Amino acid sequence: MWNFLVRNKQVAAMLAILVAAALVVIFMTTKGSSYSVVERVAAETEDVSNEAHIFSCNNLPSDDHFMPSIGNGHVATNIFSDTVYMNGLYNGRKGESRRARIPAWANVRLNSTLTHLPFKPVYSLDTKQGVFKVTVDRDRSVVTQRIYAHRYYTRAIINQIQIRPKPHADPNFIHKEIWIAIKLMPGPTSKDIDFQTPIPEIIDGRTVWRSCGKTRVSEDPVYQPLPVEVCAYWTSVPDHLVVPQHHSRVFTFIMTADKNQTVAREEFVRVLQEDGEDLYDKHLEAWQKLYSHASMQIEGNLQLAKIVNGIWYYFLSSLPSEESFSHQERYYGLSPTGLARGGTLDDYEGHNFWDTEMWMFPTILLLYPRYGKKLLEYRLDNAYVAAELAKITGNKGYRFPWESAYTGAEVTQPCCPEVAEFEQHVTGDVAFAARQYLAATRDEHWLQHGGCSIVTNIAEFWASRAVINYTTGFYDIENVMGPDEEHSNVTNSVFTNVVAGYSLYLAEYVACLCKSYYMAREPERWTDIAWSLALPYDTVLDYHPQYEGYTRGEPIKQADAVLLGFPLQYPMNVSTRANDLAYYESVTRENGPAMTDSMHTVGMLQLDDAVHAEQLFNKSYMHNVREPFKIWSELRSPNVGAVNFLTGMGGFLQSLVFGYAGISLNLDTLKITKPQLPPASTKFTIKGIKYLGASLTLDIGDPDTTLKVSGVDENWPLIMDNGKYNVTLVPGMTVTLKGQGPFVIRSVPWKDCQLPADTIGHNYLRPIGT
Numbered sequence: 056m057w058n059f060l061v062r063n064k065q066v067a068a069m070l071a072i073l074v075a076a077a078l079v080v081i082f083m084t085t086k087g088s089s090y091s092v093v094e095r096v097a098a099e100t101e102d103v104s105n106e107a108h109i110f111s112c113n114n115l116p117s118d119d120h121f122m123p124s125i126g127n128g129h130v131a132t133n134i135f136s137d138t139v140y141m142n143g144l145y146n147g148r149k150g151e152s153r154r155a156r157i158p159a160w161a162n163v164r165l166n167s168t169l170t171h172l173p174f175k176p177v178y179s180l181d182t183k184q185g186v187f188k189v190t191v192d193r194d195r196s197v198v199t200q201r202i203y204a205h206r207y208y209t210r211a212i213i214n215q216i217q218i219r220p221k222p223h224a225d226p227n228f229i230h231k232e233i234w235i236a237i238k239l240m241p242g243p244t245s246k247d248i249d250f251q252t253p254i255p256e257i258i259d260g261r262t263v264w265r266s267c268g269k270t271r272v273s274e275d276p277v278y279q280p281l282p283v284e285v286c287a288y289w290t291s292v293p294d295h296l297v298v299p300q301h302h303s304r305v306f307t308f309i310m311t312a313d314k315n316q317t318v319a320r321e322e323f324v325r326v327l328q329e330d331g332e333d334l335y336d337k338h339l340e341a342w343q344k345l346y347s348h349a350s351m352q353i354e355g356n357l358q359l360a361k362i363v364n365g366i367w368y369y370f371l372s373s374l375p376s377e378e379s380f381s382h383q384e385r386y387y388g389l390s391p392t393g394l395a396r397g398g399t400l401d402d403y404e405g406h407n408f409w410d411t412e413m414w415m416f417p418t419i420l421l422l423y424p425r426y427g428k429k430l431l432e433y434r435l436d437n438a439y440v441a442a443e444l445a446k447i448t449g450n451k452g453y454r455f456p457w458e459s460a461y462t463g464a465e466v467t468q469p470c471c472p473e474v475a476e477f478e479q480h481v482t483g484d485v486a487f488a489a490r491q492y493l494a495a496t497r498d499e500h501w502l503q504h505g506g507c508s509i510v511t512n513i514a515e516f517w518a519s520r521a522v523i524n525y526t527t528g529f530y531d532i533e534n535v536m537g538p539d540e541e542h543s544n545v546t547n548s549v550f551t552n553v554v555a556g557y558s559l560y561l562a563e564y565v566a567c568l569c570k571s572y573y574m575a576r577e578p579e580r581w582t583d584i585a586w587s588l589a590l591p592y593d594t595v596l597d598y599h600p601q602y603e604g605y606t607r608g609e610p611i612k613q614a615d616a617v618l619l620g621f622p623l624q625y626p627m628n629v630s631t632r633a634n635d636l637a638y639y640e641s642v643t644r645e646n647g648p649a650m651t652d653s654m655h656t657v658g659m660l661q662l663d664d665a666v667h668a669e670q671l672f673n674k675s676y677m678h679n680v681r682e683p684f685k686i687w688s689e690l691r692s693p694n695v696g697a698v699n700f701l702t703g704m705g706g707f708l709q710s711l712v713f714g715y716a717g718i719s720l721n722l723d724t725l726k727i728t729k730p731q732l733p734p735a736s737t738k739f740t741i742k743g744i745k746y747l748g749a750s751l752t753l754d755i756g757d758p759d760t761t762l763k764v765s766g767v768d769e770n771w772p773l774i775m776d777n778g779k780y781n782v783t784l785v786p787g788m789t790v791t792l793k794g795q796g797p798f799v800i801r802s803v804p805w806k807d808c809q810l811p812a813d814t815i816g817h818n819y820l821r822p823i824g825t
């Protein structure tokens with residue numbers, strides 16, 4: 056996401072300093088002979104659970120990078136870390152803006168897991184229940200700690216310690232009380248927030264603490280004149296728990312945080328008053344509800360099933376709750392490493408990038424369109440800042456920044472100004488997500504409340520960026536950078552031009568959809584420009600050079616031109632698609648970010664090369680998934696990069712949904728083509744695909760593949776063409792999909808508006824056919 060070379064230079068400089076420091080240490084202490092600075096290669100611990108939704112181990116990963124997180128879209132933390140992060144809480148000016156650290160007043164530890172006692176704790180993450188558990192089987196008791204970010208009381212992180220005494224073999228044994236030592240480990244004071252000295256208070260007979268503070272540095276003096284306030288409440292944690300003989304008990308420790316002190320307090324008091332088990336049940340119910348709307352299951356391949364469960368768990372942990380006790384806060388986006396990380400440069404500081412729209416959004420949209428809308432809402436909320444950015448850079452309409460956080464202003468790292476300057480495709484990526492959102496939902500309400508405006512203003516931006524070239528007769532877009540960050544300041548990046556062209560076409564379509572309530576300026580001009588946008592294509596080699604003047608053989612960082620075929624679904628000849636895939640596979644750097652192989656997998660499946668697809672598919676995750684908690688690293692082991700890399704997970708899920716399951720979403724149809732099982736699996740189910748208000752379950756098996764219909768919106772009746780005849784899809788029906796399809800599902804047209812032509816690269820001066 057940043058120019059990796061630049062980042063490597065920084066890392067190299069840091070390493071040099073470390074080496075120098077190490078040498079000084081060696082020099083000063085004579086016994087430092089074996090001291091060396093090498094990359095720490097973490098020994099991975101094994102996941103010992105046979106259940107697809109539970110990841111268990113006896114030893115935590117030695118590198119705490121690979122610890123799992125808990126979250127509910129409002130607060131999140133990495134298990135046993137000293138840090139809690141909150142939605143929309145950042146500190147630092149511009150490129151320095153990063154998630155602001157709240158001390159982990161929720162980090163309660165059992166002493167028996169801190170010191171080397173004879174007990175062997177079992178650690179497990181339950182991805183269906185959204186709970187991390189620690190179980191310690193002691194001489195006289197079994198102690199279970201449950202740590203979770205409550206899915207209904209969303210301001211709260213809960214620690215519950217359940218102590219169950221064991222019966223003694225000798226009935227005459229005289230039981231004493233059971234003592235369990237615990238410790239609160241919040242870490243040092245926050246450098247980001249000036250929390251006041253905690254103030255004690257007695258609530259419901261318990262001593263609790265409160266501390267409020269303000270972030271130290273605002274992100275942008277114009278858009279954020281004031282610091283952000285935050286208040287936390289937490290229960291006092293004793294140094295040990297006592298349980299009388301024969302009695303099981305659950306102790307509950309709570310931390311709440313909110314920008315509003317009243318909200319933090321109210322929710323804290325409410326949680327405190329709940330019975331411990333009821334509190335836990337409410338959390339479990341909320342997670343269950345999430346999975347009852349939609350889920351993905353794989354049978355026959357436990358590892359794959361686990362990875363998929365892990366991905367949805369990590370996605371959902373960073374998305375807001377559906378229902379909550381306190382009002383829903385504005386949502387500040389899904390960043391590449393989620394809500395539990397983002398305090399460091401390496402974790403992309405909790406910023407939002409194109410990753411959201413192009414990598415995480417597509418599968419989230421298909422299963423949870425409500426969350427698709429939430430992700431777009433972040434862009435809508437920041438539209439006025441995008442309008443300013445366009446103005447500042449001499450353009451029109453909306454220009455979304457490469458990185459944004461709290462204010463929506465550009466917050467790209469000081470290291471890498473060129474990504475902010477040139478990676479303008481992010482604005483087209485937002486429009487592409489809007490296009491997919493409309494395709495899946497036909498959400499008129501969304502169009503009326505910002506949708507028409509954002510789509511047409513993005514078109515305005517591209518119209519102002521495209522310059523007619525009278526020599527060639529094409530419109531050029533100069534000074535850009537495609538997803539391949541190793542080539543900056545290029546002209547006519549194919550990826551950029553296609554998302555720009557799509558944005559322009561979409562705007563004309565949307566202008567028609569919105570015409571009764573929204574006045575668009577010049578829709579015809581937009582399509583004229585889109586039609587004549589240059590699209591570099593090598594007629595001899597029948598492939599797409601990545602940009603004008605690209606030298607064949609130049610290595611690239613990551614998938615770029617191949618994204619035309621998927622996710623953009625730009626129509627092209629099969630030979631061109633095959634050439635693009637084969638060529639770019641041969642020049643993509645080995646140590647690029649996850650995602651490239653996922654996109655090549657989709658391509659190979661479309662070309663019917665299942666063997667090559669399988670190799671690429673395996674390669675796309677095997678060295679990025681870190682055991683035992685299925686945390687993703689941006690780079691393949693032994694390299695790390697950003698963790699927990701939701702972007703890579705998003706690409707991987709896309710290869711399953713749009714590759715193996717063969718789903719494609721278009722403005723007028725949902726298609727299923729050649730649905731097939733992922734490697735080494737016996738069944739692949741995608742439950743709750745949402746299309747125009749209907750809920751569909753695709754069940755890919757061997758030999759039968761079925762589509763089950765469990766709800767249809769009466770405004771959008773659905774018909775499926777299975778190649779021979781049309782079937783009307785009605786609730787309760789199960790259709791067997793015979794053959795390869797495509798099985799095309801469509802509804803009645805949406806208003807009397809012509810679908811976008813989506814054809815790019817035709818000569819403006821010499822219209823086609825003359």
Ligand SMILES: *[C@@H]1O[C@H](CO)[C@@H](O)[C@H](O)[C@H]1NC(C)=O
Pocket residue numbers: 166169236237238294295
């Ligand atoms: C628990 O462990 C901590 C060290 O991690 C220690 O300071 C504390 O005294 C222990 N508590 C008890 C009750 O043993």
Ligand SMILES: *[C@@H]1O[C@H](CO)[C@@H](O)[C@H](O)[C@H]1NC(C)=O
Pocket residue numbers: 524525526527531
């Ligand atoms: C027009 O296109 C030609 C051919 O690609 C290029 O050499 C030239 O620089 C372009 N002209 C302008 C004004 O950008």
Ligand SMILES: *[C@@H]1O[C@H](CO)[C@@H](O)[C@H](O)[C@H]1NC(C)=O
Pocket residue numbers: 533534544
């Ligand atoms: C980008 O290229 C243009 C020429 O098209 C040049 O004027 C400009 O200085 C370049 N910018 C950077 C940052 O390299």
Ligand SMILES: *[C@@H]1O[C@H](CO)[C@@H](O)[C@H](O)[C@H]1NC(C)=O
Pocket residue numbers: 628631
């Ligand atoms: C696609 O193939 C057809 C038929 O082989 C050919 O006429 C056409 O020029 C090709 N299109 C491109 C863009 O190469």
Ligand SMILES: *[C@@H]1O[C@H](CO)[C@@H](O)[C@H](O)[C@H]1NC(C)=O
Pocket residue numbers: 356359669670673734735
């Ligand atoms: C891919 O991984 C599966 C296990 O998930 C394995 O059975 C298969 O042999 C692997 N295929 C290749 C080509 O490595």
